[in-house]
Amino acid sequence: MQTKPFMARWLSGCAMAALALGLAASAHAQKRGGTLVMLVQPEPPTLASYASTAAPIGQVTAKIFDGLAEYDFNLKPVPSLAESWTIAPDGKTITFKLRRDVKFHDGKPFTSADVRFSVLEVLAKVHPRGPGTFREVKAIDTPDPHTAIFRLENPAPYLMMALSGYESPMLPQHVYGAGDIKAHPNANRPVGTGPFKFVDWQKGQFVRLDRNPDYWKKDRPYLDRIVARFVSDSATRTASIERGEAQSAGMAAIYYSDVRRLEKLPAIEVTTRGYEMSSPVVELIFNTKVKPFDDVRVRQAVSHAIDRQWIIDNVWFGFGKPATGPINSNYAASGIYTNAVKRYQVPNGVEIANRLLDEAGYKRGANGVRFEIVHDITPYGEEWRRLGEYVQQALDKVGIKATLRYEDVPAWLRRVYTAYDFQLSSNWLQNLADPVIGVHRAFHSKSIRAGTVFVNASRWSDPKADELMDRASLENDPAKRAALYHELQKIVVEAAPNVWTHELLFSTVHARRVKNIATSPLGVFSSYDQVWLDN
């Protein structure tokens, strides 16, 4: 497949997917009706998925917004709002043919003008990853309401991987076109084309979505309603799944040790499918612009002091795999991943860490402390707090006294991604469908954008790394592209702007009677138009 030219690859992918969809639709008699209660944790701060990529947002909004394409498990784009597309041989023109029967939830038709508006006016400007994804798009021509022609400055192979309703939602221009998009009145009353319509958001309790009877996929969705419930207590979430009050919970909504218990129950099913486009890597983030983490030796020392396997075993109850760098080993198949980088997980890590800290001039004081830092723990739930507590202890062993600070999500996001008023924090980086979308944002100098969340908060950058990423974005030859990424991984891992602890393995816990819950590599971030309830 990697030797075929671009256009042929996409087209054959489309044809196969269309065939597969047709077969699937006739193969099984799905039942209509019913309400799916899904647990989303934590409550999303907003429903403006075009402006924030916080994990809980997309779990709700992917049901409301469609994208130009969907993806199959081979990570190939398949038609959605765009029924077909052609990519010119030079890779600089992509022509999308749009469906003619698509209406927004307010009854107005979906047209190429909405595509142009969504991509150029919204996603390329306010989406955290959009400016990266669409940076080569210099214009979108709309010769007629059902044709959108993307004019690119340079080829952008990753762009076709970022067209889902989760990643690049298509918004109605007549709604979002008026007023300030960053503080839009419809941010929390989203209007899209998706299988479910937004009805109500009772803050602190639930978001209710009702079936869109005019959905363009005939006879879909199967469910009458989706209720996204927000339950802040982890034990209560587990109990509600166990008792059947809620029927599904994705990501880390069910605590890892509870998943281990629930997976043995007959009425409950656990799947790790549906996270193939996520590929998350847990990381500690240094603020490389302030002392003491402006010194690479200090950062490397911390990286050496952390025991990755210990974290996986005791904090994540085995749901993980030690990470060697920012790129997830899921990318081994495409040749992009390499483990030929500086290794921090070594038996004498603590010893090396102590030596590096001595060399950096941070000698132990009389009380055994070299320096004190504040560690902002991630307010995402219990495991993150345990991670913070572990890190505090691990740093104590090498003479770093860490004080933990715990704030709510908005305050923490502002501190880390807007004010840069932190020394050490933690988060996880979703590699997503392509490193250009998922990884570049954490290390490129252009991704140092105050106020944009989940981008380069460490503010580390390097001209050589920038150049490698820029070249990899344009490189159509898979082998050359892989080589560029190998070099990038070497440089980034050596510079250690983050500590990459492990690759997270997520799971979706659901009642056995919920069917078709993982029909896409986007899993809980997909539209759920095929989900149905048995009896």
Add this chain to the structure above:
Amino acid sequence: MAEPAPSQPTQTFHHAARAFWRRFRRNRGAVAGLAILAVIALVALGADVLRPGDPFRLAGAPFAPPFGEFLFGTDSLGRDVAAGMMHGARTSLLIGLVATLAALLLGTLIGGVAGYYGGWLDDVLMRITEIFQTIPFFIFAILLIAILRPSIGSIVFAIALVSWPGVARLVRGEFLSLRSREYVQACVIMGMPEARIIFLQILPNALSPIIVTGSLMVATAILTESALAFLGLSDPNVMSWGFQIGSGRTHLRTAWWVCTFPGLVIMVTALGINLVGEGLNDALNPRLRDR
């Protein structure tokens, strides 16, 4: 005024203290409560000797069962539960005492002023007090801590701020009734400054109910702190009983000991404080003794 002979008040004090102790001792439960609190206070003071070092230290294998290598086992990260309980006793007692003292001070001041002066000042202060009383106190405490970010200081502040209205109302009632007594009227006629009347004449006579209320408030404060910590609103750098229960409750079915022992000690402490409060009430209000 001539200085009285130094031995005289000391002797009366000793006499009063003995009488007080006699009355307190009569309540067996109160003595038992005092013994419980004494043990807990001793353990809290000796935590650094009994279990030296950071109670957050990863001491051993995670989920080690109790009564083995570790007295009360270890939690999910391998932290010694017993060490956490000993160090947590300090946090709980400290927060209980400091928050209660702060609430007593504020409540006494506001209630005293309102009760002594009456009139519009009383109206204003009591309306403010009522505003605080109409907000569910636990929700209010959560809100305050969420805004201020969880730390020992903010937790003490929040608990004090939600606990003072009860004290204010109590003190106001006492002051209202005491200020019309003859000895107060006499002081007013003598031209004694108001501050002197309030603090040296009326307040000492209103102290008994304040002390009794205060002792019970300590138990409430400890329970509130634990409940907040249970919800994750604890100072992440300070070990407390509530934190132990909160972090252990996820594993209740697989590792019961992580939250059971801290839970028991909270219960026992609250019980001890309530017993002592009961005894104080008997000792300080002898007229109610035989009710």
